[in-house]
Each structure stands twice: as C-alpha cells, then as structure tokens.
Amino acid sequence: MKSILEGRPALEKEVGQIAEVAGYLWQNGWAERNGGNITVNITELIDDETRSLPAISEVKAIGEILPHLKGKYFYCKGTGKRMRDLARRPMENGSVIRILDDCASYVIIADNPVQPTSELPSHLAVHNRLIEKGSNYKATVHTHPIELIAMSHNKAFMGKDVLTKILWSMIPETIAFCPLGLGIAPYALPGSVELAKATLKELEEYDVVLWEKHGVFAKGLDVMDAFDQIDVLSKSAKIYLDAKCMGFEPDGMTEEQMKELSEVFHLPK
Numbered sequence: 098m099k100s101i102l103e104g105r106p107a108l109e110k111e112v113g114q115i116a117e118v119a120g121y122l123w124q125n126g127w128a129e130r131n132g133g134n135i136t137v138n139i140t141e142l143i144d145d146e147t148r149s150l151p152a153i154s155e156v157k158a159i160g161e162i163l164p165h166l167k168g169k170y171f172y173c174k175g176t177g178k179r180m181r182d183l184a185r186r187p188m189e190n191g192s193v194i195r196i197l198d199d200c201a202s203y204v205i206i207a208d209n210p211v212q213p214t215s216e217l218p219s220h221l222a223v224h225n226r227l228i229e230k231g232s233n234y235k236a237t238v239h240t241h242p243i244e245l246i247a248m249s250h251n252k253a254f255m256g257k258d259v260l261t262k263i264l265w266s267m268i269p270e271t272i273a274f275c276p277l278g279l280g281i282a283p284y285a286l287p288g289s290v291e292l293a294k295a296t297l298k299e300l301e302e303y304d305v306v307l308w309e310k311h312g313v314f315a316k317g318l319d320v321m322d323a324f325d326q327i328d329v330l331s332k333s334a335k336i337y338l339d340a341k342c343m344g345f346e347p348d349g350m351t352e353e354q355m356k357e358l359s360e361v362f363h364l365p366k
C-alpha cells in the first residue's frame with residue numbers, strides 16, 4: 098500500500114520529526130508501554146490532492162464541539178500504541194485524521210485505520226484553543242518524565258511557581274529555554290474532563306504543565322520545541338535530585354543571578 102508520505106516531502110519531514118521525538122521519549126525512560134501521546138496540527142502541510150483523499154474509517158465522534166478545528170488535519174499517536182514502535186514505524190502506530198465540518202467528528206484518512214489516542218478530546222481541545230488565539234503552536238506532547246513526576250509527589254512543590262523557581266535556579270538554560278516555567282494540574286483521573294480542563298487553564302499561562310503524580314503535557318511550535326521544553330525542565334529536576342542524593346540541599350542560583358539572566362535574555366518573568 099502507498100503511504101501518504103510518498104511524494105509529500107514536507108509531510109514526510111514532519112512525521113520524521115514526530116518519530117524522532119517518540120524515540121527520545123522512549124530512550125529517556127519517559128514512555129513505558131503505551132505511555133504518552135503526541136498530536137500535531139499538520140493542516141499547513143496538506144495539499145489539495147490530500148484534501149480529496151477518501152476516509153478509511155467510519156465517522157467518529159470527538160465527544161465535544163471544537164469550532165476552530167473545522168477541516169483541520171492532525172497526526173495522532175494510536176491508542177494503545179508504543180512510542181518505541183512509533184519511533185520506527187510512525188504510520189503504523191499513528192494516523193492522519195480530518196476534522197469534519199460539524200467540528201464534532203473526524204475520519205481517518207491515512208495510512209491505516211489506527212484509532213487515535215484515548216486522550217484525543219483533550220489534545221484537540223488544546224489545539225482548538227491555540228487556533229482560537231491565533232497561536233503558531235502546532236504540537237502537543239504528553240509523556241511521563243521520571244524526575245518531574247517524582248517531584249510532583251511532594252505537596253510542598255505543588256504550589257504555584259514553587260517548582261518553577263527551583264527548576265529555573267538549577268542551571269541558567271532552564272529559564273532561557275522554558276521562560277514561562279511549569280504549570281501545575283492537581284491529580285485527576287487520566288483522560289478525565291477535569292484533567293483536560295485544568296490543563297487548558299494552565300496552558301493559558303505556561304507551555305508545560307505538570308500533571309501531579311502522572312506526567313507532563315506540553316505545547317510547542319512543533320514537536321521538537323515541545324520536547325525541548327520538557328527536556329530542559331527534566332534536566333533541572335535531575336540536577337536537583339542528584340544534589341539531594343549527595344546529601345545536601347542545592348543552593349540554586351541567587352535571586353540576583355536569576356534577575357541578571359532575565360534581563361540579558363529579555364525574558365517575560
């Protein structure tokens with residue numbers, strides 16, 4: 098069977114980047130079994146010929162009306178699929194979907210009728226909001242970074258911007274490359290409306306949200322940008338934990354050092 102990627106270099110490159118990031122998630126130990134999700138808005142890469150491709154699935158309900166997604170196209174990881182498999186075979190472990198004109202349902206158009214992630218409604222709700230805001234962000238990533246999840250088991254870290262300040266102060270790069278910090282969503286059942294709502298709320302202010310005792314959800318300009326932000330935060334969390342393992346509380350950079358960084362890098366906070 099011919100893949101949708103054949104003869105479409107821009108789409109092939111995009112899916113290649115998704116597969117590359119899926120590999121990093123697995124290599125980092127952040128994507129056990131079917132853990133994590135990736136959803137990317139690929140509408141800009143869809144040409145007229147692709148728009149006329151027939152559906153290869155029945156019409157499926159999203160579960161909510163998302164008015165800004167009419168006629169949009171997404172690459173979505175498949176439900177129950179493994180990141181480590183997606184890294185090697187992205188079109189067998191994910192699929193391309195088209196949102197129908199009712200803004201409440203979709204069809205799969207390629208390559209295989211792989212059912213998208215169980216978290217599709219929450220990922221699509223985030224994309225709906227991003228488009229509504231006129232944002233250039235195209236990717237959402239959910240994964241299970243070990244050290245950040247470990248830190249979320251401490252209630253004292255779950256206050257607003259408590260963890261952000263600790264993580265920023267571990268290494269100068271973190272504030273430079275994750276300048277909005279880390280939002281917090283209190284524990285809620287995976288896949289629940291409550292978790293989706295809390296995530297949407299936090300994403301108004303942050304690019305990355307820590308789901309207490311579960312993982313992170315990030316938005317990015319593209320999938321690599323979303324990954325990079327999770328990666329720098331995770332690096333800071335590792336440094337914090339290494340210092341604690343050596344038996345001391347890390348000093349962290351001083352307020353003055355942080356202020357200097359913010360000024361030099363023209364950071365928003």
Ligand code: 2HA
Nearest residue numbers: 131132133134216287
């Ligand atoms: O889709 O990680 O939380 C797999 C998950 C859901």
Ligand code: ZN
Nearest residue numbers: 132133311312
């Ligand atoms: Zn998860």
